[in-house]
Amino acid sequence: MGRRSLDPLRAAALLFIAAGLILIVSFFYATSQAVSYQHSLDQGWKNEVTVPAVPPPVIQPSLMQPVNGVDFAIAIPKLGYFAAVKEGVSSGVLYSGPGHYPQTPWPGQPGMVGVAAHNVYWENFPALKPGDQIDLQTRYGNYRYQVTSSRIVDPSDMSVMIPNADGYHLTLTTCWPLWAGAFATQRYVIFTDQVWPLTQKPGNV
Secondary structure (H helix, E strand, C coil), rough: CCCCCCHHHHHHHHHHHHHHHHHHHHHHHHHHHHHHHHHHHHHHHHHCHHHHHCCCCCHHHHHHHCCCCCEEEEEEEHHCEEEEECCCHHHHHHHCCCECCCCCCCCCCCCEEEEEEHHCCCHHHHHCCCCEEEEEEECEEEEEEEEEEEECCCCCHHHHCCCCCCCCEEEEEEEECCCHHCCCCEEEEEEEEEECCCCCCCCCC
């Protein structure tokens, strides 16, 4: 009795299933590696950086430079969230955690600090409501911001990120819908104002 040949349609189906399984395994492996890398950055910050309680009146420019790719850290008490924030918002930077928009100011400088992350890392951020607090820890002091509002926008809407805005602000951006992963088509934006240290808008006396 001759050997029974494999039906071409069944063979194709098995091939697609195998390819899908490989993609799923690859995704979870890459994600676990990214999470592990971000965790090492977070622990490095906590172990190696002493954040002054009160920022200096004048910040030394040398302190507003990334060290080993890390600019500062973000902490959100309401969410129990903490992460070291890297320099840049390219896919290579954001694959493991948040990044600082390089064209925006550093904490403590007038204008709008911008921080972005992939939606898979900020799935619970819509829980933040006006009045909730966000801290940016730097090598020269801690800066506290208070959420004022949030908005869903198209990626082409550049009005949500204004580096030279009056006052002192922090804006967070991620892809929307949060569950859509890389297929998200919009942006979720959280707006905040700096509440500590107390500041005055540029030009005010």
